[in-house]
Amino acid sequence: MAFGLVKSNVASNVRVGNAVGSVGFTPGDGGIWVDGSKIDTIPTIGKQTYIQFALDLVAATPTLQIRVGNLMLYTFNLPAGQSWRPAASIGGATAYGLNALVNFGKRACEYVPPTNYKPGVFINSQSSGAWFFASQAHRNAPTGSPPNQRFAGCILEAEKVYFDGGIQVWTDGTSGSSWSASDVDLDNENGKLTPLFLEQPRNALVIWETLDLDNPDDPPTRVETTRVDLVTIPKRGVIRIKQRSPLAIYDDPWMRKTIPPWADSGSANQPWPIALGAVRNAEPVLLDPNGGRPIYAIHDAALTMIGIERDRGDPYNPAADPPDYTPTNDLRGTVLERQPLGPFVVDVSSTGSSNLTPTNPTELLGGVGAMTTASGAMPASWTDRAPAGSLCTVTQAWTGDGGGRLRLTMSAWQGQAFNMANASNASTPVAIVSGKRYRIALDVARFTKTTALARAILSVKLVDSGGVYRTLPGAQWGSFDIGHYTADFTAPIDAVALGVSAYIEVQPSTVSDTFIIDFDNVTLFQLPSAPGANVALEGISLANYMQEILENRFGAKSTEWVRADAEAIDAAKPYPFGVYIRDVVTTMAAIRAPLDSFCAAVTTDEYGRMRIVTLQDPDAMTPAMTVTFARAADAPLGDPDEAKGLTLNAGGRYNWKVHGDSDFVLDFNPATGIDAATRAKFKRQCQFLVKSSANLPDLYSFAENAKELWTLLDIPAHVQTQHDSVCGLFADARFDYPVTFTYAWPPAPILRPGLALRVICDSGAFTAGKNLYIKQRRHYPLPCRYEISVGWG
Numbered sequence: 031m032a033f034g035l036v037k038s039n040v041a042s043n044v045r046v047g048n049a050v051g052s053v054g055f056t057p058g059d060g061g062i063w064v065d066g067s068k069i070d071t072i073p074t075i076g077k078q079t080y081i082q083f084a085l086d087l088v089a090a091t092p093t094l095q096i097r098v099g100n101l102m103l104y105t106f107n108l109p110a111g112q113s114w115r116p117a118a119s120i121g122g123a124t125a126y127g128l129n130a131l132v133n134f135g136k137r138a139c140e141y142v143p144p145t146n147y148k149p150g151v152f153i154n155s156q157s158s159g160a161w162f163f164a165s166q167a168h169r170n171a172p173t174g175s176p177p178n179q180r181f182a183g184c185i186l187e188a189e190k191v192y193f194d195g196g197i198q199v200w201t202d203g204t205s206g207s208s209w210s211a212s213d214v215d216l217d218n219e220n221g222k223l224t225p226l227f228l229e230q231p232r233n234a235l236v237i238w239e240t241l242d243l244d245n246p247d248d249p250p251t252r253v254e255t256t257r258v259d260l261v262t263i264p265k266r267g268v269i270r271i272k273q274r275s276p277l278a279i280y281d282d283p284w285m286r287k288t289i290p291p292w293a294d295s296g297s298a299n300q301p302w303p304i305a306l307g308a309v310r311n312a313e314p315v316l317l318d319p320n321g322g323r324p325i326y327a328i329h330d331a332a333l334t335m336i337g338i339e340r341d342r343g344d345p346y347n348p349a350a351d352p353p354d355y356t357p358t359n360d361l362r363g364t365v366l367e368r369q370p371l372g373p374f375v376v377d378v379s380s381t382g383s384s385n386l387t388p389t390n391p392t393e394l395l396g397g398v399g400a401m402t403t404a405s406g407a408m409p410a411s412w413t414d415r416a417p418a419g420s421l422c423t424v425t426q427a428w429t430g431d432g433g434g435r436l437r438l439t440m441s442a443w444q445g446q447a448f449n450m451a452n453a454s455n456a457s458t459p460v461a462i463v464s465g466k467r468y469r470i471a472l473d474v475a476r477f478t479k480t481t482a483l484a485r486a487i488l489s490v491k492l493v494d495s496g497g498v499y500r501t502l503p504g505a506q507w508g509s510f511d512i513g514h515y516t517a518d519f520t521a522p523i524d525a526v527a528l529g530v531s532a533y534i535e536v537q538p539s540t541v542s543d544t545f546i547i548d549f550d551n552v553t554l555f556q557l558p559s560a561p562g563a564n565v566a567l568e569g570i571s572l573a574n575y576m577q578e579i580l581e582n583r584f585g586a587k588s589t590e591w592v593r594a595d596a597e598a599i600d601a602a603k604p605y606p607f608g609v610y611i612r613d614v615v616t617t618m619a620a621i622r623a624p625l626d627s628f629c630a631a632v633t634t635d636e637y638g639r640m641r642i643v644t645l646q647d648p649d650a651m652t653p654a655m656t657v658t659f660a661r662a663a664d665a666p667l668g669d670p671d672e673a674k675g676l677t678l679n680a681g682g683r684y685n686w687k688v689h690g691d692s693d694f695v696l697d698f699n700p701a702t703g704i705d706a707a708t709r710a711k712f713k714r715q716c717q718f719l720v721k722s723s724a725n726l727p728d729l730y731s732f733a734e735n736a737k738e739l740w741t742l743l744d745i746p747a748h749v750q751t752q753h754d755s756v757c758g759l760f761a762d763a764r765f766d767y768p769v770t771f772t773y774a775w776p777p778a779p780i781l782r783p784g785l786a787l788r789v790i791c792d793s794g795a796f797t798a799g800k801n802l803y804i805k806q807r808r809h810y811p812l813p814c815r816y817e818i819s820v821g822w823g
Contacts, residue, residue, distance in 0.1 A: 031130055032056045032063070033081065035094060035114040046119045053106060053114075055096055057081060062104055072096075072103050083116070161226060163216060164241075165812065171246045184217040186268070189812045193238075193254045196806035196820065197631035197783040199645045200739060201756065203674030206622070207631050207783070208806075209275035211256055219267040227261045227269055233279060234258045235638065236271070240811050242776045251777040253811045255638030276638035280617040286583065287330045293317045297327070305329040306578055307570030307608030308744040311340075311375040311712060312686040314363065315612065325358060325365050328378055332361035333386060335379040337567045339364060342372030343694040343704040343712060352518050356467075356557060357386050373693045375686075379608065382568035394462075399472070399552030435475055435548040462521045467557040470505065471516040476548035490517055518557060569606020569744045572596040572624065576642070579620050591640040599628055599644060605748035607741075610686040627741040629756045633783045643784025647759055648801035648823050653788035655779045656799075657771045665791040666802075668765030670729060671822060677736035678724065678757055681716025682749035684742050689713050715740045720750045724757035733757070767802055769818040781807055781816055789821075 032046040034054035047054020047063025054063040057075035061068045075081060082097040092108040108114065122128045167183030170176065185191070196208040216223055235257060239250035259274035287302040297315045305312060305328055314326035339346045339355050346354035346366070355364050361384075364376065393399075398412070462468060470490050490505040505517030570578075573596035580586040609623045621640075625631060630644045659665055689712040697703025711717040719738065726733055743749045769789060773779055781787060783804050790799040802821030809816055 031058060031118075031120050031128060033083065033118045033130075033132070034063075034116075035108075036117040038113060038115065040117075044119075045121070046117045052117070053094060053108075054119075055081075055104070062106065064106075070104070161223075166243065168241075168243055168246070173247060174250075182222075184223070186215040186217055189810070191238075191812065192808050192810045193256070194806075194808040195633055195783055197633050197643065198805070199629050199631055200626045201629065201645065201673045201676045201760070205626055205631060205675075207277070207633050209277070209634070211254075211273040214271040214273065215264070216269040216271065217267065218263075218269045223269045226271075227263055230261055231258050232260070233274075235276075236273060238811065240776065240778050245776075248776065252636045253778050253780070253809065254636055255634070257638075276634050277618065277632065277640060280584070280621060282616060284584070284615055284617045284620055289315065289317065289327065294319065301612075301614055302330040303327055303610065303612045304583075305333070305378050305380055305608070305610050306575055307381050307606060308377075308379045308567035309608040309610040310377050310567075310683055310685060310717065310744075311689075312378065312610040313373065313375055313612065317363065319369075320365070322369055323365060323367060324369060325363060326374070326376075327363045328376060329362050329380050331380060332384070333357065333378050333380050334382050334384040335567050336364065336386065337377035337379070339366075339374070339376045341370040341374055343689060343709065344697075353467075361386050372695075373687060373689060377567060379567040379569070381570045381574070381606070394468075394554040394556065395552065399554075400550070435550045462556075467518060467520050468554060469516055469518045469557050470552075470554045471514065472552040473514050473550045474510060474512050474547065475550045476546060477511050478546045480544055488515070490515075567608075567744070569608055571600045571604070571606060572628065572642070573600050575607075575609065575624060576621070579617065580640075584617050589639070592635070592642075595642040599630065599642065603628060603748075603752060605743045605745070605752060607743050608684070609742060612686075624742050626739065627743050628752070631783070635782055636780050641782070641784065645756065645759065645822075646803060648786045648803040651786035651801060651803070653801055654781055654785040655773075656788040656790060657769065659771075659789070659791045659796070662791055662793040665794045665796050666767040666769045666789060666821065668767040668823070671764040671766050673730055673733075673760060673764065675739075676726075676730055676733040676757070676760060677739055678722045678726075678733050678753075679719065679736065679738040680722070680749055680753040681714070681719050681738050681740050682743045682746055683717040684740060685712060685715055685717060688715060718746050718749075720746065720753055722750075722753045722757040724754060724761055726757070726760055727763050729763045730760055733760075765823060766805075767818075767821040767823060769802065769821050770816070772813065772815045775814045778811060778814065779816075781809070781818070783807065787818060787821060 032048070032054040034046045034052060036046060036049075036053075037051035040049055040051045044052075045054065046052050047056070047061075048066050050065045052063075052065065055061070056063065060072045060074040062070040062072065084095040084097060085092065092110065094106045094108055096104040096106075118130065118132050120128055120130055162179055162181045163185050164181035164183055165185045165188035168181050170179040170181070172178055190212060191214060192212050194208070194210045198207070199205050218224065235255060237252065238254040238256070239252050241250040242248050255276055256273040257276055257278060258271060259278070260272040262270045262272065264270045284301075286304070289297050289300050289302055291298045294316045297317060300315065303312075303315050312328070314328045316324060317327050318325040336348075336355075336357060339348075348355060350367075352367055354367050357363070358365055366374075472490065474488070488507045488510045505519065507515060573593055576591065576596050577593065580591055581588060605627070607624050607627055609620070611620055611623070621632060625642075628644055630642055633641050633643060635641050689709070691713070694709055694712075695703050698705060700708075716738070739753070741749055741752070743752065767789075769787065781804060783806065785804050786801045787804055788799055788801050789796050791797060800823055802818070802823040804818055805820035805822050807816060807818045
């Protein structure tokens with residue numbers, strides 16, 4: 031296997047790093063390869079290991095960094111001014127003997143290998159730069175962009191080019207967005223455009239502008255931005271470009287962090303779950319049964335809050351000793367004290383200040399428990415505490431691999447104790463914090479005795495700075511043998527001034543005997559603090575949610591969407607929510623998840639940016655354009671908006687797992703089990719229901735008993751206010767008006783879904799003017815015509 035970078039001229043049948051123009055890392059032997067030569071060797075990387083490559087383009091010298099976790103393995107300085115592509119190669123003597131999971135970035139793969147694909151490097155990308163077409167041949171002015179650029183006049187039937195966009199919200203009966211555009215035919219009689227067909231630049235941006243050729247110094251007007259879908263040759267001498275929405279890149283499966291293949295068989299290679307904001311009754315993903323203390327994944331980053339965890343609806347107790355559950359060391363999941371017996375669900379949040387304490391990554395005893403720091407009678411930082419005159423000896427035993435152990439040899443009824451001081455400063459004990467939980471562990475690597483019935487008691491204690499020995503609950507084993515021993519404990523209340531050292535004690539019991547015991551790998555770690563039951567969970571805002579989805583996980587640039595849209599919604603409707611994504615979904619599905627909760631939809635603007643719009647009262651909006659009709663006969667005639675999805679009923683606090691009758695414990699006692707009211711909340715999609723008090727006309731009388739709108743909002747008052755505001759828009763009957771008009775040019779006006787158009791007519795219903803909310807529109811730029819098929823008012 032080899033992973034790295036290649037230049038564009040590298041053949042596709044060579045190993046990465048083994049040819050001129052390539053840089054590669056071979057994890058099997060740790061080789062760093064450049065231009066076919068091994069220039070360095072780093073530690074080898076075993077199987078089932080994630081290797082990370084990072085490009086640092088901010089530094090003065092571009093560098094390729096090779097990492098495993100947080101460990102930097104190698105840094106290679108890339109020559110400046112070169113173009114590189116990520117690449118991987120894999121091969122071996124045994125078919126299917128090796129495999130690797132490779133993701134060079136956060137976006138989904140857009141191309142499939144060609145039919146003549148060979149193992150090695152596969153390159154398929156746009157390489158021919160920009161193309162410039164127009165309905166008439168012309169050259170940009172010296173002040174144009176690009177300056178003096180020639181445009182080939184090869185667009186055929188340019189007057190038929192159109193762009194269509196629309197939105198629907200939940201009141202329409204279905205929610206979403208639509209987009210379409212005409213195919214564009216280009217004159218290719220001279221064959222100069224054939225490379226465009228051969229290249230197939232799928233997803234390349236297409237920028238559409240209108241320009242006044244009589245005034246070429248005037249800047250053009252951007253009217254639309256699209257993407258290439260497919261390039262075809264419909265007939266001789268013609269190249270046809272099929273267009274797709276700028277948002278089409280979000281329709282591919284969402285590239286997410288993957289659970290390693292060595293996890294539990296039911297979750298291996300599946301997407302890591304994502305919990306953004308306040309999430310209720312979410313089913314975590316089992317990572318490891320862990321010998322009856324199962325480990326579950328909840329979020330792909332650190333959680334900030336765990337409100338409560340339930341088995342068959344019955345809450346676990348985080349204050350038990352030991353706690354029924356604790357966060358994982360990385361705070362991305364939870365560890366249960368026992369196997370759940372039914373549906374296991376959690377209430378969590380990844381937003382706000384953390385109330386979870388992660389494990390201190392530092393081993394608090396400084397590593398001296400490995401027994402490798404000295405030889406002779408005692409390992410470094412260990413003190414022999416054997417009573418004077420006892421028949422006990424303490425030495426350091428060495429194993430075949432060069433590692434050390436602490437060996438205790440004791441006879442008769444004598445006890446033995448060792449005291450280990452802090453490795454960094456033997457005179458200063460390790461400081462622990464009152465009320466925090468810790469785990470002390472050690473290995474018994476050897477245990478021999480001469481009498482079969484002989485037994486010994488092993489215990490681990492702490493010694494405070496005053497020399498007082500403190501017994502730890504659970505840290506005593508009345509009968510032990512070779513094995514790994516751990517004890518979790520809570521630091522005593524006076525631990526603010528308490529320093530501790532590990533203290534191992536062995537005492538024979540029942541029968542006198544001679545024992546030889548080897549100890550190894552003594553460690554002390556801080557555990558995560560137990561979460562508080564029913565902690566208030568903090569939801570996420572719409573702007574922060576979209577940034578998490580688009581930028582932090584998909585990899586979109588901040589210029590590819592308008593954050594101000596989401597911030598404006600948050601300012602007007604500061605309603606936090608939560609989303610839990612466990613299955614394979616498209617990026618667009620993740621984007622749309624919270625939109626119904628705000629009666630919102632996504633569309634695009636003339637720059638191809640994603641815009642978020644909400645249904646609003648058009649009379650309260652500032653219109654983007656005013657159209658005046660001179661004759662009453664030209665005034666739009668509307669049809670009643672049926673609002674098929676309208677309902678006065680809504681729910682909040684979404685249950686990501688809906689329980690059935692058999693999913694609960696049998697106990698209905700609220701003190702010891704689950705009462706009927708809680709069961710009812712968990713058996714529907716949302717935990718609480720609200721009803722709008724809006725007074726609707728007869729046209730919408732069906733909304734009184736219509737099915738509930740399930741929202742992701744977490745606070746009941748927010749659901750009530752939001753639902754009242756939407757239902758209030760239908761206090762008067764609404765109509766859908768079609769409006770078609772041409773406009774004076776230049777410049778071209780920009781109308782898109784979510785904006786308002788003002789219509790005035792000299793007589794009739796539009797005499798005083800009426801604002802219409804644009805839901806569906808088609809634009810023909812060259813004949814300067816808009817067709818508003820749905821203007822809502």
